[in-house]
Amino acid sequence: MNIKISNIANLPTEFGDFKIQSFKEDEKEHLVIFKEPFADAPLVRIHSECLTGDALGSLKCDCGEQLRYALKNISQKGGMVIYLRQEGRNIGLLNKVNAYALQDKGLDTVEANHQLGFEADMRTYEIVEYILEYFNIKKIYLLTNNPKKIEAINGVEIVKRLPIVIKANTHNEGYLKVKKDQMGHLL
Numbered sequence: 001m002n003i004k005i006s007n008i009a010n011l012p013t014e015f016g017d018f019k020i021q022s023f024k025e026d027e028k029e030h031l032v033i034f035k036e037p038f039a040d041a042p043l044v045r046i047h048s049e050c051l052t053g054d055a056l057g058s059l060k061c062d063c064g065e066q067l068r069y070a071l072k073n074i075s076q077k078g079g080m081v082i083y084l085r086q087e088g089r090n091i092g093l094l095n096k097v098n099a100y101a102l103q104d105k106g107l108d109t110v111e112a113n114h115q116l117g118f119e120a121d122m123r124t125y126e127i128v129e130y131i132l133e134y135f136n137i138k139k140i141y142l143l144t145n146n147p148k149k150i151e152a153i154n155g156v157e158i159v160k161r162l163p164i165v166i167k168a169n170t171h172n173e174g175y176l177k178v179k180k181d182q183m184g185h186l187l
């Protein structure tokens, strides 16, 4: 891995005051948004970029709500959001929009990805262990509904998985059902 690390800067937000530091892995510029002091096992959210959900308030998925839930909790308890720049489950924004267009025609998220020649989920998490090690974090409380993330993290101890509980809306009901039934999410 070729990784460049930025300096640390302050980031006041509507959820509280955080510090941010960027980790550039090849072309991908990830961001760690953190709140100190860290407990012995801090609260960690590994969040993959979803421009439409995180920034535009899209109701097609639950990403934006999960991100805000995480920031709110972490601002109170300390810990970090590791924001990974792997848009659209790592197929990129252009492919994600094409997948959405297929979903407009009735395909679900998994079928749409397959039709475009991708796996249902192309995300990777190698950088996460690097970042946790960099911060000298040996154990964490992991804020996630995704068992794949629990499997993907081996270098640090996951003391406990904490669920993110969010209500479905009429637009993302189907999406959440596919996540649960076909992708093993713990909803």
Ligand SMILES: [Zn+2]
Residues within 6 Å of the ligand: 050, 052, 053, 054, 061, 062, 063, 064
């Ligand atoms: Zn999303």
